[in-house]
Amino acid sequence: MTELTETLELKLVELNAHKHRKLCETKQAYQDALKAAFNANCTTQTEANDVVVNYDLSGYAKNALKKYVPQLCGDSYNADELHNDHPVRFTNEGPKLDHQPQNALEWYVKIPHHEDYHLWIPVQINPNQREWLEALYADDAEMGECRLIERDGTWYFHVTATRDVEEQSQASVDERTPIGVDIGEASLVTVCHRDESGSPVRPELWANDGKAVRRLRKTYFTAKRRLQKRGSERIAESYGDTLWSQIDNLFHRVTREVIEYAESVENPVLVLEDLTYIRENMDYGKYMNRRLHGWGFAKLHAQIRYKAAEKGIPVETVNPRNTSKACHACGEHGSRPRQATFRCSNDDCWLGEYQADVNGAINIADRYRSGESHRRSDRASRQKAGDDDSATDGASLTGPQDSHADAETQQKTCGPYAS
Incomplete structure (x- = not known):
């Protein structure tokens, strides 16, 4: 049995002004919390929690920050400075996928905004990754950390997926x-x-x-x-x-x-x-x-x-x-x-x-x-x-x-x- 991991890229589409504003708010709150925790040199999850708990973010983003900031400040990365291009991270409990095959845009993702508010947004998928999305939606693959990214005004949602597969048969074409x-x-x-x-x-x-x-x-x-x-x-x-x-x-x-x-x-x-x-x-x-x-x-x-x-x-x-x-x-x-x-x-x-x-x-x-x-x-x-x-x-x-x-x-x- 072999464990495979792939990062699935979902392009967020059909964003109205309200959803775009909420995504920007989430990104800004996350960047502010990340900067504050990094400047406080939080090397443990408890220290990071004391800082990020005060920001208007979902618990899934806060939990991701509590894990990430100690890595930046501690032995894992030991970063000297904080850059501005950090994606918004979420633990895997928050984001959800939905599939509506009768619609022109079949796939949707739920992105946590803050504790009691979530955004359902249609997405365009990479056709070569469709089978991974099917596996994830059917619970035949495990969702890992998710990231919200903005590039040149376009929003993307990255999902890490992992599944176990058996080694493929080594039989030749004639033997199959x-x-x-x-x-x-x-x-x-x-x-x-x-x-x-x-x-x-x-x-x-x-x-x-x-x-x-x-x-x-x-x-x-x-x-x-x-x-x-x-x-x-x-x-x-x-x-x-x-x-x-x-x-x-x-x-x-x-x-x-x-x-x-x-x-x-x-x-x-x-x-x-x-x-x-x-x-x-x-x-x-x-x-x-x-x-x-x-x-x-x-x-x-x-x-x-x-x-x-x-x-x-x-x-x-x-x-x-x-x-x-x-x-x-x-x-x-x-x-x-x-x-x-x-x-x-x-x-x-x-x-x-x-x-x-x-x-x-x-x-x-x-x-x-x-x-x-x-x-x-x-x-x-x-x-x-x-x-x-x-x-x-x-x-x-x-x-x-x-x-x-x-x-x-x-x-x-x-x-x-x-x-």
Whole structure:
């Protein structure tokens, strides 16, 4: 087991005059308290406490100062002078994260102002750190000290996060067993891999969970529209929070089960479609755009990545082009007469009709085996989604089927209450 620590940078956005003023007040009070304690040469927490207790700061900032000032004045740093660029520090009990995936700005942070007053502020995140935020929000990572920083008039909030991960498998690419992970709207997640003989084995579909999320989202949009017409904005917001919390919990359970599936396979590597730019290029009409833009592709990807890292399971991504159009048996393109069914166009192919999401998952796994894979950091030269064929692909964009009766009998389908 290896302990990893990363500093997450959150950019505070949409600051109104009131919140900006409160942040400035917090910064000034902190700098004043820090200067006073430093000039008093406080070398113990008790000495620092006697000074900073008189300032209008939250207890979380005061506690951070009580630890920090003795380090400056004592043996740790032994600073000769105090500079003006010290960030405002908070102990980890005060700041909180909130996630509202239905909003354009999904992430929010609670920053303590003073004892009885806190500021909830929306933030922009570094996309490469999204999986860390997911882990922190799910209590799968531990929050450390937090810092409030102002740079050239822009405010940032730095959060230290720590988590334990197992060492990744040292197996070579040829020794690994690629598990294709297909994320879609009808079946929330579908996974499958091939055995040593090359035959697809143990496909699992979370189709009932896809149905549950669709139902919750439809309920949310319908209720929100009705409540807004009545002028009940606050009730609509509260009701929406409850439904999105249910979706969050469902996502976490499903992604845990995906990791359990991977753990049951020798030398696994989870293979995801790279859905970069997918939302920017969607245009299937107002109704489908609303459904697909609100779908949790990025959230599911992030949860799978960080949960896999905790178990030492590698994760790779592949270009999603044609993964749902091609036949996994012969490679020819086919059609989707129904959302759950793939039909091969090659009359000589033994496949005929197959469960569409399983076919897509196998193609995703095969794409990794063929050597066409890349890590998330290598994005510059990728093909954009205009040519992509992802889980949102059309032939398919007729109404998704709530039934998965077309799945082959040996396929296991996990419902909302599967264990």
